[in-house]
Amino acid sequence: MKSSLLLFCLLQVLPLCLVDNLRADDRLCTTLSITTASLPAGIVGQPYSVRLLSTGGVAPITWGLSKVADTLPTGLTLSPSGLISGTPQAYETKHITVVAQDSCPGARSVARQDLAIGVTSPATAELTVTRLQLSFDNGRAETTVKRNQPGLRVRADIRFDGSGLLRGYWEVDGRMLAALNEHVVYGKSLQLTSPAVPFLPTFIEGSHHVRLVITDPALDITFPEAIYYVTAEESTAGRTPIRAVSPRDHAALSFAPQSFSWQGTGQDVIYLVELFEQGDKQRVSAAYTKAPGYDLPESILKEKFQPGKSYLWQIKSYSADGNLVGTSEPSHFTFQPPN
Numbered sequence: 341m342k343s344s345l346l347l348f349c350l351l352q353v354l355p356l357c358l359v360d361n362l363r364a365d366d367r368l369c370t371t372l373s374i375t376t377a378s379l380p381a382g383i384v385g386q387p388y389s390v391r392l393l394s395t396g397g398v399a400p401i402t403w404g405l406s407k408v409a410d411t412l413p414t415g416l417t418l419s420p421s422g423l424i425s426g427t428p429q430a431y432e433t434k435h436i437t438v439v440a441q442d443s444c445p446g447a448r449s450v451a452r453q454d455l456a457i458g459v460t461s462p463a464t465a466e467l468t469v470t471r472l473q474l475s476f477d478n479g480r481a482e483t484t485v486k487r488n489q490p491g492l493r494v495r496a497d498i499r500f501d502g503s504g505l506l507r508g509y510w511e512v513d514g515r516m517l518a519a520l521n522e523h524v525v526y527g528k529s530l531q532l533t534s535p536a537v538p539f540l541p542t543f544i545e546g547s548h549h550v551r552l553v554i555t556d557p558a559l560d561i562t563f564p565e566a567i568y569y570v571t572a573e574e575s576t577a578g579r580t581p582i583r584a585v586s587p588r589d590h591a592a593l594s595f596a597p598q599s600f601s602w603q604g605t606g607q608d609v610i611y612l613v614e615l616f617e618q619g620d621k622q623r624v625s626a627a628y629t630k631a632p633g634y635d636l637p638e639s640i641l642k643e644k645f646q647p648g649k650s651y652l653w654q655i656k657s658y659s660a661d662g663n664l665v666g667t668s669e670p671s672h673f674t675f676q677p678p679n
Contacts, residue, residue, distance in 0.1 A: 369444035372397030374453040376438075382413065382428040382459040383501065392422035397442030397449045406437035406452055413459045424457070433458040467504030467524055467557050473497045474552065474566035481566040485542055486575035488656075490664025492540040494566045496552045498530045507556040510534050512541065513548055520552070536662025537610060537628070544621070545570050580605055580666035582655050591673045595647040597638045602655050604632035605666050609657040618650040618672060648677035 375393045382388040394401055403422040405411075412418060415429040418438070435456050442449045475495050476483040485492055498506075506524050510517040518535045532552070534540060540550060550566045583603040587593055600613060613634045615625045624644045627634055645651070651673055657666035 369398055369442075369446055369449065370396040372401070372440060372442045372449035372451045374438065374440055374451045376453065376455070379424070379455050379457045382416070382457070384428050384431060384459055384461055386501065387425075387427050388416060389423065389425045392418075392424065392438060392440070394422075394440050394451065397440075397451075398444045400443055402441045402443075404439050404441075406439045410434075410436045412436065413457060416457075428459040431459055431461055467500060467502040467506065469498060469500050469506075469554060469557060469559055471497075471499035472552065472554070472559075472561075472564060474550065474564050476566065476568065481564070482568070484569045484571060486573045487542060487545055487570050488664065488667065489542045489570075489575040490539075490579075490658075491536075491662060492542055492568065493534045493536070493662075494540065494550050494568075495534075496532045498532065499528060500524060500530060501528075505556065506530075506554065508552060508554040511551045511553055520554075537658055538612070539662050540568065542568075542570050542575075543614070543623075545572050579664065580607075580657070582657060582666045582668040584653070584655065584668050584671045587671070587673050589671045589673075592676050593673055595641070595645075595675045595678065597641055598636045599633060600636065600653060601633040602668060605657055607657070607659075607665070609659060609665060612656045612658065614654050614656070615644075616652045616654070616670075618652050621652065624651065645675060647675045650674045 373395055375395050379390055392403055401422065402420050403418060404420070405418060411434060412424065412426075413428050413430065413432050413434050416424055416426040418424050422440070433456060435454070437452055437454050440451045440453075473496070474481050475497070476492075477495075483492075500506075503525050504523075506520065506522040508520045510520065517538060517540070520532070522530075522532065524530060534550070534552075540548070547567055547569045550568070551563045553563050582605065585601045585603060587598065587600070602611075609630075611629050611632065611634075613627050613629065614623055615636075616623050625636075625640055652670040653673065654670045655666075655668040656664055659665050
């Protein structure tokens with residue numbers, strides 16, 4: 341009698357439990373939708389890997405193509421986990437419909453999305469930089485030079501895909517040396533050299549850090565550095581003396597715009613006029629000119645200089661290929677304090 345009663349209870353309650361559990365599982369199921377709206381283009385001969393994304397539904401999500409006739413570009417496959425990968429083999433564009441199905445224990449949710457995937461040649465692909473390395477003439481990213489050694493430059497070896505405009509700037513010790521605008525066409529590698537004028541400064545002793553900062557295309561990397569060390573020993577290789585004319589050495593000048601002049605070398609050169617604070621030789625201002633003279637603008641005077649302080653000025657001359665060919669001895673002057 342007791343056994344019959346127990347069996348009756350189980351038969352009555354168990355179906356209710358199963359229904360309740362099923363309803364609980366159904367409540368866990370949400371609508372599945374595909375969030376991937378477009379696919380990046382592939383490049384012939386280069387690895388391709390893109391994962392399709394979805395939201396909602398119950399994991400795991402199974403992916404496939406909607407139609408038997410749908411095919412991916414030659415060399416690419418779609419895995420059940422939603423990864424499109426492989427190496428494209430031909431220039432083509434395919435229009436496909438991808439299907440995602442979830443694992444809801446009740447009624448499974450299915451989502452579809454129409455997509456296009458194209459394969460281009462490397463020449464027409466968007467420019468991307470894959471490698472950047474700096475080195476000096478010794479083949480390394482470090483070198484040692486004498487003070488005022490002429491013609492120091494650094495080389496950048498760049499690996500890239502695609503084509504486009506490469507933008508950025510050369511930087512020394514955190515300060516921009518020169519802008520970079522280079523049209524890059526189809527290829528795999530490119531070698532750039534820091535500019536001949538102005539070339540890397542060597543007038544201050546100690547270590548200096550050089551970088552090529554690329555701003556376009558944007559790179560999410562730490563840009564590599566090349567380091568050069570300037571010794572205290574002076575380099576005099578191949579220089580022609582330049583004689584400063586005005587102002588004379590140790591001149592006392594009024595705090596007003598001044599004209600600096602020197603004896604020209606009679607050669608086709610570019611002159612660099614540098615003005616330093618006396619003592620630590622911290623460069624205050626500099627300018628390039630082809631004439632043997634320079635007028636200090638009033639705006640720079642008021643921004644960079646102070647009355648009552650002493651300064652040095654020096655001239656250097658550079659050949660067309662950026663080599664230092666002449667220099668003057670430093671000349672001293674003082675801006676008089678106001679009355």
